[in-house]
Amino acid sequence: MSSPERSSTPMALIVVAWALVVIPLLYGLVQTIRTASALFTG
Amino acid sequence: MAVPGFLARDRIVAKPGFNRWLIPPAALAVHLCIGQVYATSVYKAALVADFESSLTAIGAIFSIAIVMLGLSAALFGTWVDRNGPRAAMFTSACFWSVGFLVGAAGIATNQLWLLYLGYGVLGGIGLGIGYISPVSTLIKWFPDRPGLATGMAIMGFGGGALIATPLSRQLMSLYDSSYDGTAATTPSGSAVALLFVTFGLVYLVFMMFGAAIVRVPAEGWKPDGFDPSTVKSKALVTTDSVSAANAIKTPQFWLLWIVLFCNVTAGIGILEQASPMVQDFFRDGDASLVTAAAAAGFVGLLSLFNMAGRFVWSSTSDVIGRKGIYMVYLGVGLLLYVALATVGSSAVWLFVLLAALIISFYGGGFATIPAYLRDLFGTYQVGAIHGRLLTAWSAAGVAGPLIVNGVLDTQGTPGELVAGDYRIALFIMVGLLAVGFVANLLVKPVASKWHEPKSQTSPTPERSAAR
Incomplete structure (x- = not known):
């Protein structure tokens, strides 16, 4: 019986995929924290 | 309704050895985009001024989109389960993007009904299909931590507004030099139309990336060490x-x-x-x-x-x-x-x-x-x-x-x-x-x-x- 075809997901693809979603999210977080800080300073 | 071969569920069945941690970013790529719907208040005043309309009439755009979200998720849920996440993400991307482009045409030509049809109806359908598109796939990839998996994706829906709100302000101040990004000034209608075109194109690319990398687990697959x-x-x-x-x-x-x-x-x-x-x-x-x-x-x-x-x-x-x-x-x-x-x-x-x-x-x-x-x-x-x-x-x-x-x-x-x-x-x-x-x-x-x-x-x- 032949074993099913195996593959491995390139680590670079996983890193790029996560970077593409995390970088915009970090941008949004930083901007929102800057706005939210007005609650304690303004 | 059959889908083209490249979108079919059987074309995206993962081979043994596939790393399931590629699936959350695929889901996030969709949810971060459609989460923009919660950032509509950022250009609400501009649309009221541009259409010389009321807050209620402009607010209806958001309401139509949310009602369409619920209706399309309910109507197309079985279709999404049957055809798999790639077909669903692809379809969602098309509706969401076209919704923005039709909405932009509505703003540019001062036709409010086009904005209702574009962002509200077409965009709302994209929202509904996109919202549910990665959920069952994530649950199947993470049978050991389904709450974590769906939490990650649906967190992206909340994160979408966090990104779109400041980004909208920055883009509109780029498209309209008289707008400084604060509530003291209001961007012009053409700046909002250009913002819609930008979002329509950027979100299309981003969501298609999610559709391209998503996979479904093979029948009977379970994570290493997981005991059902x-x-x-x-x-x-x-x-x-x-x-x-x-x-x-x-x-x-x-x-x-x-x-x-x-x-x-x-x-x-x-x-x-x-x-x-x-x-x-x-x-x-x-x-x-x-x-x-x-x-x-x-x-x-x-x-x-x-x-x-x-x-x-x-x-x-x-x-x-x-x-x-x-x-x-x-x-x-x-x-x-x-x-x-x-x-x-x-x-x-x-x-x-x-x-x-x-x-x-x-x-x-x-x-x-x-x-x-x-x-x-x-x-x-x-x-x-x-x-x-x-x-x-x-x-x-x-x-x-x-x-x-x-x-x-x-x-x-x-x-x-x-x-x-x-x-x-x-x-x-x-x-x-x-x-x-x-x-x-x-x-x-x-x-x-x-x-x-x-x-x-x-x-x-x-x-x-x-x-």
């Missing part, structure tokens, strides 16, 4: 399967519908009114202790807790169980609402803390519901069942603002309201949370008469389509 019997041993968790058509005949589905409706309505009660509410609670004569800038900061803080709650509480549900976490959302949420109504005006920090926790429960309620459905009905058609349940969101989107605005209209004039004027609305929310709490308590395992025969629950197109 440990899941079965937990209360309320089934390894059986219930079809979407049968799920809506069970009391469990309608109890969860009530739970979601009550939780979302209560959360919207605060979200809808957040900025004026914090100022009204600390009003002293004509002025408020909380400035307009600080109130905007409060709205930002709520967005952060809304997003964080989706991930943190949904992940926690993997440990304490779905019924337990909803007892927290609804029971503790009820107590927090009582505190808000009675002692919330005693200190700004207390008001902010109470509201932030309530909103984190609101976000958590959205993110945990797919895992609750999976526990009760199995993974067989969980996407379609989730889609049908999202009609509760549409209903809450209408009921929440109606309750709050309706009560406040009887209490006084906006700009002159004080903390006491909110008390009736807040206690109505307390009542709603109590109803949701009881509904959650009544949830029991689904009767075996609704279970599919074991041999017929593979995700075959024919079987799913017929039911």
Whole structure:
């Protein structure tokens, strides 16, 4: 019986995929924290 | 309805050795884009000025989109389950992008109906299909941590507004030099139209990336070291399967519908009114202790807790169980609402803390519901069942603002309201949370008469389509 075809997901693809979603999210977080800080300073 | 070969479910079955951690970014790529729907307030004033229309007429664009979200998720849920996540993400990307482009044409030609049709109807369909597109796939890839998996994706929906709000301001100030990104100036209609074109194109590329990398697990796949019997041993968790058509005949589905409706309505009660509410609670004569800038900061803080709650509480549900976490959302949420109504005006920090926790429960309620459905009905058609349940969101989107605005209209004039004027609305929310709490308590395992025969629950197109 032949074993099913195996593959491995390139680590670079996983890193790029996560970077593409995390970088915009970090941008949004930083901007929102800057706005939210007005609650304690303004 | 058949889909082209490159979108078909059988073309994206993962080979052994595939790394499942590629799936959350695929899901996030979609949810981060469609979460833009919660950033519409950023150009609301510009559209009112451009169309020489009312806030109500412009606000209807958002309402149409949310109603279409619920309707399309309910109508196309079975199609999504049958054809898989790539077809769903692709379709969602097309509708969401075309919605923006048609909306841009509406703004450019001053045709409000085109904006309703584009962003509201077409975009709303993209929202509904996109929202449910990765959910059942994530649950199948993460049978050991379904709450964490769906929490990650649905956190992205909250995160989408966090990105789109500041990005919209920056892009509109780029397209209109007279707009400085603050509330003191209003961007022109053409700047909003260009913003829509930009979003339509950028979101199309981003969502297509998600569609390209998403995969479904092979039949019978399970994570290394995962023992399904440990899941079965937990209360309320089934390894059986219930079809979407049968799920809506069970009391469990309608109890969860009530739970979601009550939780979302209560959360919207605060979200809808957040900025004026914090100022009204600390009003002293004509002025408020909380400035307009600080109130905007409060709205930002709520967005952060809304997003964080989706991930943190949904992940926690993997440990304490779905019924337990909803007892927290609804029971503790009820107590927090009582505190808000009675002692919330005693200190700004207390008001902010109470509201932030309530909103984190609101976000958590959205993110945990797919895992609750999976526990009760199995993974067989969980996407379609989730889609049908999202009609509760549409209903809450209408009921929440109606309750709050309706009560406040009887209490006084906006700009002159004080903390006491909110008390009736807040206690109505307390009542709603109590109803949701009881509904959650009544949830029991689904009767075996609704279970599919074991041999017929593979995700075959024919079987799913017929039911």
